Amino acid sequence: MINRQVILVKRPEGMVDSTITSLVYSPRPDCGPDQALIKVGMLSIDPTIRTWMNDAPGYLPPIGIGDVVRSSGVGVVIETRTPLYQVGDAVFGMTNWQEWVVADEEHKFTIVPRGMGLDLPTVMNVLGVTGITAFFGLTEVGQFKAGDVVVVSGAAGATGSVVGQIAKARGAARVVGIAGGSEKCAEVVEKYGFDECLDYREPRLAQRLRAACPAGIDLYFDNVGGEILDAVLTNIAMRARIVLCGAISQYNEMDRSRGLTNTSMLIMRRGRMEGFIVLDFASRFAEAQMELASMVMNGTLVHQEHLVHGLENAPDALNLLFTGGNHGKTLVVVDDTVKLD
Amino acid sequence: MINRQVILVKRPEGMVDSTITSLVYSPRPDCGPDQALIKVGMLSIDPTIRTWMNDAPGYLPPIGIGDVVRSSGVGVVIETRTPLYQVGDAVFGMTNWQEWVVADEEHKFTIVPRGMGLDLPTVMNVLGVTGITAFFGLTEVGQFKAGDVVVVSGAAGATGSVVGQIAKARGAARVVGIAGGSEKCAEVVEKYGFDECLDYREPRLAQRLRAACPAGIDLYFDNVGGEILDAVLTNIAMRARIVLCGAISQYNEMDRSRGLTNTSMLIMRRGRMEGFIVLDFASRFAEAQMELASMVMNGTLVHQEHLVHGLENAPDALNLLFTGGNHGKTLVVVDDTVKLD
Numbered sequence: 217m218i219n220r221q222v223i224l225v226k227r228p229e230g231m232v233d234s235t236i237t238s239l240v241y242s243p244r245p246d247c248g249p250d251q252a253l254i255k256v257g258m259l260s261i262d263p264t265i266r267t268w269m270n271d272a273p274g275y276l277p278p279i280g281i282g283d284v285v286r287s288s289g290v291g292v293v294i295e296t297r298t299p300l301y302q303v304g305d306a307v308f309g310m311t312n313w314q315e316w317v318v319a320d321e322e323h324k325f326t327i328v329p330r331g332m333g334l335d336l337p338t339v340m341n342v343l344g345v346t347g348i349t350a351f352f353g354l355t356e357v358g359q360f361k362a363g364d365v366v367v368v369s370g371a372a373g374a375t376g377s378v379v380g381q382i383a384k385a386r387g388a389a390r391v392v393g394i395a396g397g398s399e400k401c402a403e404v405v406e407k408y409g410f411d412e413c414l415d416y417r418e419p420r421l422a423q424r425l426r427a428a429c430p431a432g433i434d435l436y437f438d439n440v441g442g443e444i445l446d447a448v449l450t451n452i453a454m455r456a457r458i459v460l461c462g463a464i465s466q467y468n469e470m471d472r473s474r475g476l477t478n479t480s481m482l483i484m485r486r487g488r489m490e491g492f493i494v495l496d497f498a499s500r501f502a503e504a505q506m507e508l509a510s511m512v513m514n515g516t517l518v519h520q521e522h523l524v525h526g527l528e529n530a531p532d533a534l535n536l537l538f539t540g541g542n543h544g545k546t547l548v549v550v551d552d553t554v555k556l557d
Numbered sequence: 558m559i560n561r562q563v564i565l566v567k568r569p570e571g572m573v574d575s576t577i578t579s580l581v582y583s584p585r586p587d588c589g590p591d592q593a594l595i596k597v598g599m600l601s602i603d604p605t606i607r608t609w610m611n612d613a614p615g616y617l618p619p620i621g622i623g624d625v626v627r628s629s630g631v632g633v634v635i636e637t638r639t640p641l642y643q644v645g646d647a648v649f650g651m652t653n654w655q656e657w658v659v660a661d662e663e664h665k666f667t668i669v670p671r672g673m674g675l676d677l678p679t680v681m682n683v684l685g686v687t688g689i690t691a692f693f694g695l696t697e698v699g700q701f702k703a704g705d706v707v708v709v710s711g712a713a714g715a716t717g718s719v720v721g722q723i724a725k726a727r728g729a730a731r732v733v734g735i736a737g738g739s740e741k742c743a744e745v746v747e748k749y750g751f752d753e754c755l756d757y758r759e760p761r762l763a764q765r766l767r768a769a770c771p772a773g774i775d776l777y778f779d780n781v782g783g784e785i786l787d788a789v790l791t792n793i794a795m796r797a798r799i800v801l802c803g804a805i806s807q808y809n810e811m812d813r814s815r816g817l818t819n820t821s822m823l824i825m826r827r828g829r830m831e832g833f834i835v836l837d838f839a840s841r842f843a844e845a846q847m848e849l850a851s852m853v854m855n856g857t858l859v860h861q862e863h864l865v866h867g868l869e870n871a872p873d874a875l876n877l878l879f880t881g882g883n884h885g886k887t888l889v890v891v892d893d894t895v896k897l898d
Binding site for chain 2: 275446460461475476477480482491
């Protein structure tokens with residue numbers, strides 16, 4: 217009757233190390249009236265979790281010291297005292313980094329459809345927040361249109377790889393990825409079908425972008441921020457759209473003294489730079505999921521998941537996003553008996 | 558039969574000094590077939606001229622070394638061999654920094670209406686590129702709506718002062734200016750009717766913006782870029798719109814090592830930052846001019862012009878924009894006999 221939890225004990229400076237979180241043993245919560253008790257199966261490890269650990273204004277309040285680390289995940293309903301959930305339902309929502317969680321009127325979960333022939337990691341990756349972010353970031357915020365020259369950073373990552381594949385499927389003139397290291401760049405081209413991929417660790421990224429996109433970049437999907445965004449700015453085409461999805465290069469940074477210096481290109485080229493949070497599109501998630509599911513089923517969307525086993529390894533899994541040690545969507549398996557079939 | 562001209566002889570680093578331009582005496586151009594000969598009366602001195610002096614990509618090519626400095630202005634037709642212009646017409650267009658210019662099929666001018674009861678400096682300020690920039694930047698790029706909290710930098714300047722007054726006239730909840738020095742700040746409030754004006758030369762601008770706009774900034778009209786833009790970014794409201802009109806703080810800068818560091822606020826608050834050039838709205842200029850003219854005539858638009866006499870003083874007039882030594886729209890009087898009445 218124990219609920220293992222990973223709590224935040226100290227705000228990180230830079231990477232999350234062993235002093236930042238603590239594994240604690242709490243009593244398993246009871247299933248009260250109008251509640252359902254959920255056993256957590258898998259956690260979605262997203263860069264945004266790192267931002268919630270800072271004591272800084274954000275789109276959600278910071279995680280409190282002593283609180284369980286906030287995270288989305290999937291679980292299964294074990295006990296229910298509400299007609300909203302049935303025992304055995306697979307549910308998606310804010311499980312946080314723990315083994316057990318309670319659903320109620322204040323803390324709602326979404327029932328995950330079974331029987332699609334897709335396994336849980338695929339659903340959590342492509343049909344979860346990661347894939348939906350790629351979809352709406354490209355199509356709505358970026359106003360993608362056929363014939364666009366598209367550049368995507370974090371191209372080997374869970375979101376970036378999906379962005380590029382949707383752009384190709386919808387008729388982009390050219391899709392160029394940016395990733396770290398020759399191995400990842402090869403993966404972006406060979407596995408995910410981008411036309412080209414540039415290694416940001418090599419010098420002169422701005423010049424290489426110019427060579428890769430001589431007519432300029434119509435749409436840039438930015439997962440990283442920082443110097444890579446600055447290099448892209450010098451190469452935008454007229455009426456370019458820059459989609460700010462994340463700034464992973466900045467999340468662990470202590471010294472931000474070198475900021476963006478090329479934003480005047482937005483004036484010269486009448487460009488637009490716009491940020492978004494996928495939750496803004498919550499009422500339209502099904503639209504994205506339908507298109508993404510059909511792409512997976514007909515084999516036009518290649519995806520990859522990186523499974524880390526054990527709740528206690530969630531902090532290390534989070535660090536993988538920043539070291540680039542992951543391949544594809546990072547998920548933590550808390551209980552491998554939770555499945556979709 | 559002389560045409561005095563100010564030509565660019567060297568590209569500036571920083572401010573324009575006496576080594577950058579040269580006053581030369583050329584032969585007065587002839588009026589050829591299908592041409593009209595124009596005597597230049599007044600030059601519009603705009604920050605963008607400084608950007609054209611750099612050898613850098615822009616929305617127009619750089620001014621060539623040895624070329625007359627590019628500038629808009631108003632003149633009067635002295636001789637004509639085309640039905641498009643009549644002798645005595647007042648015309649607006651790219652006169653450049655010189656006394657005489659020829660209009661033809663490649664180099665067109667717009668006829669300025671007479672008889673509106675407005676003098677030439679007023680027309681060149683409010684009904685010229687300056688006022689039109691304020692109008693479309695606020696209403697179209699910024700998508701202004703009644704109830705918005707609006708912040709304007711360069712608020713004592715020709716464009717900024719008009720932006721704030723249109724916003725007030727159209728129902729802004731609050732209009733806060735940013736300007737340099739207590740004298741200019743007082744002018745912004747007392748003369749142009751802004752609710753408040755913050756002096757960017759005083760410390761802690763970001764905190765003072767927070768106090769002035771506790772619910773956040775819905776629309777920021779940016780005339781300056783740099784650190785002021787960065788301070789605004791930390792205070793944007795949800796769905797904020799940042800209109801990039803110019804980055805005057807950057808035009809003379811040699812060291813741009815400190816760039817924008819707060820663009821991740823665009824993600825947190827789903828903000829948009831968009832650049833524009835008023836020429837993009839050329840087909841709709843009359844729409845802006847009608848509204849601006851009616852505001853001037855009914856006394857709801859206060860404006861001010863700063864006249865500098867003598868073509869040879871045009872380089873000093875340009876520097877005034879960057880030192881803040883001007884009050885209102887800076888114009889150079891080349892020939893004070895050119896009038897609208």
